[in-house]
Amino acid sequence: MGHHQEHEWETVIGLEIHTQLATQSKIFSGAATAYGAEPNTQACAVDLGLPGVLPVLNGQAVSMAVKFGLAIEAEIAPHSVFARKNYFYPDLPKGYQISQFELPIVGKGHLDIDVDGTTKRIGITRAHLEEDAGKSLHESFHGMSGIDLNRAGTPLLEIVSEPEMRSAKEAVAYMRKIHELVRYLGICDGNMQEGSFRCDANVSVRPKGQEEFGTRAEIKNINSFKFVEKAINHEVERQIELIENGGKVVQETRLYDANKDETRSMRSKEEANDYRYFPDPDLLPVHISEEFKEQIKGQLPELPDAKKLRFKGQYQLDDENAVILTASRQLADYFEALVKESTCEAKLCANWITGDLVAVLNKADLDITQSPVNYQRLAGLLLRISDDTISGKIAKQVFEAMWNSTATADDIIAEKGLKQITDTGAIEAIIDKIIADNPDQVEQYLSGKDKVFGFFVGQVMKDMQGKANPAEVNKMLKIKLK
Amino acid sequence: MTLTADDVKKIAHLARLGINQQNIASYTKDLSGMLQLMTQMSETNTDGVLPMAHPMDQTQRLRADEVTENNNRNNFQAIAPQIEDGLYLVPKVIE
Amino acid sequence: MHTKSIKELAEGLRSGEFSSVELTQSFLTRIKQHQSLNCFISVTEDLALHAAKQADGRIAKGDTSLLTGIPIAQKDIFCTQGVKTTCGSKMLDNFVAPYNATVVEKLNAAGAVMLGKLNMDEFAMGSSNETSYYGAVRNPWQTDSVPGGSSGGSAAAVAARLAVCATGTDTGGSIRQPAAHCGITGLKPTYGRVSRYGMIAYASSLDQGGPMARSAADCAVLLQTMAGFDGKDSTSVDLPVPDYQAGLNANLNGLKIGLPKEFFGDGLNSNVAAVIELAIKEYQKLGATVKEVSMPNLKLAIPAYYVIAPAECSANLSRFDGVRFGYRCANPQDLTDLYTRSRGEGFGKEVKRRILMGTYALSAGYYDAYYIKAQKIRRLISEDFKKSLADVDVIMGPVTPSTAFGIGEKIGNPIEMYLSDIYTIAINLAGLPAMSIPAGFAEGKPVGLQVIGNYFAEDKLLNIAHQYQQATDWHQQIPKGFE
Incomplete structure (x- = not known):
């Protein structure tokens, strides 16, 4: 946005x-929702919208929506109330999508985000249940499109934020x-490649200080965090440029093209938007009763913000470690299990997870x-660091061996003879030998280098193949070189 | 309330319903006649009356989250107008 | 054999007087003889004989219900696995259903023998059976008259004794009106009593399947099997089904009948009115008392219905798009062309009219004025019934303002046709059960008496109809040429 007078514009995003x-x-049928099946093998009569078939609501989808709402x-x-949203599209078998319109299951709520060290509360307008559509495949079938309805009827929770x-x-x-x-709530696997978590962005700009919103464009189906940022920035730039050149933003649906890094108008979806x-x-x-709500409330896990706060207090973690360790419920659980199992210092546990373990997992x-490496095995390793059996450096070597086998840390230490040498006699003998073998370096050191x-x-x-206790080596060298 | 031929064309497009040009006039007349019937409703005071969507004052039953349907693609596609590689074929979808 | 009741036939089958194969064969022969009535869209002769043979086997083993081996016919709105299910439309002329409707499943399980699929108004939209893609059905009482609709094929087939009994569906009178016009007994159950699964939807909040037969006793047998909770239909009601046979013989002493003055006003043919009055006198003889009730919002039922039903149908019929089943136009140029031509060529005029009306009523700017308004009127009408039924046991009146009209007489004037459903439509809006009972003749054509009961009072209605049929023989009259 560099060349624009960006200080004059404010971006508004929902x-x-x-x-x-x-x-x-599925939300209204007994067909499976598993990803990646052969086309149309998980589309039953209800999903296909065959004549005479009827929807019956999946109770689990309702529970999950309520869980989110409470969180x-x-x-x-x-x-x-479920409503029909009417439009014709080949991936929409019934010619209408069953969604919620006037009376969604989840009403107004909110979520706090942290950006550049400050916390901001974002309002959530609503969240409603609906069925997903199928997919159109555009590979050439003699110039035709192929329709796969496996995804049709998969339950969706659409979460709408305030702008x-x-x-x-x-x-x-x-x-x-x-x-x-x-993912904390266990209501979505969050897999963005498979489309389990997708986002549409409503973007508009307005002169700073202006109260009313500018005309917005809706950018459809953005399926990665990186693309969201790029697509929005690109769209903001487009709108500002358009206005500054005397043009007007029109309310429309745009598609983000990740390859070209641009958004373009989807005219095909524009005509006759009368649903x-x-x-x-x-x-x-x-009907959601108070009892039902209470029952779901009882199933709510500790939520990310609360967990972060607790980790910082209970384990004396710094902000960075607390954020990383609470990024998923499973990671947080691993950490807590590790602390408990190893009885080591929480900080050591945290550093090992956020440093070595996360790095190799990502790789x-x-x-x-x-x-x-499960938490039990990692605990075995950390225990040997704590009791000075091995050094931190050797520990990395042991960890690598553990990653590639099922052996315990103790087995590996024993097998490879990695036990730390704290025997001062042995260290002293080596130090004497090194000093004797390197008179020039001794000279240099003594002359102040x-x-x-x-x-x-x-x-x-x-x-000593790294097995010497580094603290002991330091101490003795200092004495010998005096 | 009466409709024009253009109104009817617009509605027909919304409903993706092909109507022969020569029949537009008769649909226009019939629909206008139906709307004429509707004026009786607007003359009736319904202030404070709750809309009734269902005859029964009941709530939605919830199904257990279980997979009960097996792959039945061959049977379902036996009645399809055009298929290939298990997909339903339609004229190219342009986005 | 074709004049016997279900109970008599069941006894004949069990005593070995005749077999189900013989019985089925005799009905198949009658169907062939009377093809000109155009009652059937499909006759499933081979399947029927096969089912009859199996039924005979079951009967021999003593594993039976009253319907085992009884030849019946299905309205072509019910999906039948492996059998063409057209809903009276070109759109589904090639549609072989891959599953059974719950009603079909239940009747098959009971051992009923399906003779074939019955003609009907296209997608159940019509009151004369003239909107069928397969041509008009003739009324056996007067073959240049309509049998009524939309279950016209069902009514005519039962009246002409081409099937012992039949299924029908009723969205605005589609069981009761043809039953009245053909002189048979038809029952529209309470909304939710009979599963809608596999019954091709016209207007989902109004549609209800029900039995059509010669007598209330036969209707009771058929309903016994058709009714009941179905987990596949969210609007199906989970209440036990009473034993309809057991209640038939209760006496009617002290029965309180409500007569809505709005059912007897202008527009009711005086000959029809006279028949209805006589029928009510008969009930008084049976111990009933009569009281006037009022349905002040009755006249609003037609406009409310013609907003709600088309609105629901406009969405229900969107799935007929030429993509996954059914009619597809030749050489579609693009997607829009595929949709508009497949639907334009596959649907008939009345269906299109209602889709257009419904689309309009739901479109931006009109939703509140039409759809919401109609839903409010629906409640007013429902309240009217509630009030009346708090005072009386049942409401009685005519089913139709006149007897069956001539084929071609009203088809050019849809509004006039709609207005003739004035006495039946309100009942669907309220979701109540109601029956049509043969009560006599006017101008040589049958007249039906309508009996409307409270929610889930089907047993009461059947009892009331049965007692009347014990005292009269209108239901046993057979049209000339079909004896």
Whole structure:
């Protein structure tokens, strides 16, 4: 945005996030929701919209929506209503999508985001249940498109924010926060490649200080955090340029093209946007009782913000470690299990997870639940660091061996003879030998070149295959070199 | 309330309903006649009356989250107008 | 054999007087003889004989219900696995359903023998059976008259004794009106009593399947099997189904009948009125008392219905798009062309009219004025019934303002056709059960008496109809040429 007079413009962003709910079966049918099946093998008569078939609501989808609503401290509607949203599209088998319009299951709520060290509360307008559509495949079938309806009927929770974000950065922070939350709640797997978590962004700009909103464009189906930021920034730039050149933003749907890094108008979706919503007569109002709400409340896990705060207090973690460790419920659980199992200092546990473990997991594209080193084995390793059996440096070597095997830390230490040498006699003998072998360096050190001290440490450690207790080596060298 | 031929064309497009040009006039007349019937409703005071969407004052029953349907693609696609590789074919979808 | 009741036939089957195969064969022969009535869209002869054979096997083993081996016919709105299910439309002329409707499933399980699929107004939209893609059905009482609709094929087939009994569906009178016009007994159950699964939807909040037969006793047998909770239909009501046979013989002493003055006003043919008055006198003889009630909002039922039903149908019929099943136009140029031509060529004029009306009523700017307003009127009408039924046990009146009209007489004037449903439509809006009972003749054509009961009072209605049929023989009259 560099060349624009950006200080004159304010960006206004609202997000609509579609989360696929992690149910076994579809929202209105008993077909499976598993990803990646052969085309149309998970589309039953109800999903295909064959004549005469009827929808029956999946109770689990309702529970999950309520769970989300309670987590954002939203009003849960005692009565919510499913409505038909009418439009023709080949991936929409019935010619209408069953959604919620006037009476969504989750009403107003909110979520706090942290951007550049400050916390901002973002309002959530509503969250409603609806069914997903199928997919159109555009590979050439003699110039035709192929329709796969496996995804049709997968439950979605559409989470609509207030237009309260003022930068792409805030939008990304909000999206990440929702992503973290739905995974904490166990209501969505959050897999963005598979489309389980998607986002539409409503973007507009207005002169700073102006109260009323500018005309917004809706950017459809953005499926990564990186693209959200890029797509919004690009759209903001386009709108400012348009206005500054005397043009006008039109309300329309735009598609972000990640390859070209641009948004373009989707004219095909523009014509006749008259969805003719009305209550679906095949479904009755959904009643959420106080008891049901209480029951779901009892199932709520500790939420990310609360957990972060607790970690900082209980384990004396710094902000960075607390943020990383609470990024997913599974990682946080791993950490707490590790602390308990190892009885080591929490800080040591935290550093090992956020440093070594997360790095190799990322490299191997695994999440914590798939870690080859479980918390019990890692605890065994940390215990040996704590009791000075091995040094931190050797520990890294042991960890690598553990990653590639199922052996315990103790087995590896024993097998490879990595036990730290604290026997001062043995260390002393080596130090004497090194001093004798390197008279020049001794000379240099004694003449004031302090840096050469490191050379001696290195030589001793090398000679002892790193197994010498570094503190002991330091201490003795200092005495010998006086 | 009466409709024009243009109104009818617009509605027909919304409903993706092909109507022969020569029949537009008769649909226009019939629909206007139906709307004429509707004026009786607007003359009736319904202040404070709750809209009634269902005859029964009941709430939605919830189904257990279980997979009960198996792959039945062959049977379902046996009645499809055009398929290939398990996909339903339609004229190219342009986005 | 074709004049016997279900109970008599069941006894005949059990005593070995005749087999189900013989019985089925005799009905198949009658169907062929009377093809000119155009009652059937499909006759499933092979399937029927196969089912009859199996029924005979079951009967021999003693594993039976009253319907085992009884030849019945299904309105072509019910999906039948492996059998063409057209809903009276070109759109579904090639549609072989891959599953059974729950009603079909239940009747099959009971051992009923399906003779075929019955003609009907296209997608159940019509009151004369003239909107069927398969041509008009003729009324056996006067073959240049309509049988009524939309279950016209069902009513005519039962009246002509081409099936022992039949299924029908009723969205605005589609069981009762053809039953009245053809002199048979038809029952529209309480909304939610009979599963709608596999019953091709016209207007989902109004549609209800029900039995059509010669007598209330036969209707009771058929409903016994059709009714009941179905987990596949969210609007199905989970209440036990009473034993309809057991209640038939209760006496009617002290029965309180309400007569809405609005059912007897202008527009009611005086000959029809006279028949209805006589029928009510008969009830008084049976011990009933009569009281006038009022349905002040009755006249609003037609406009409310013609907003709600088309609105629901406009969405219900969107799935007929030429993509996954049914009619597809030749050489579609693009997507819009595929949709508009498949739908334009596949649907008939009345269906299009209602889709257009519904689309308009739901469109931006008109939703409140039409759809919401109609839903409010719906409540007013429902309240009218509630008030009346608090005072009386049942409401009685005519089913139709006149007897069956001539084929071609009203088809050019849809509004006039709509207005003739004035006495039946309000009942669907309220979701109440109601029956049509043969009560006599006017101008040589049958007249039906309508009996409207409270929610889930089907047993009461059947009892009331049965007692009348014990005292009269209108339901046993057979049209000339079909004896």
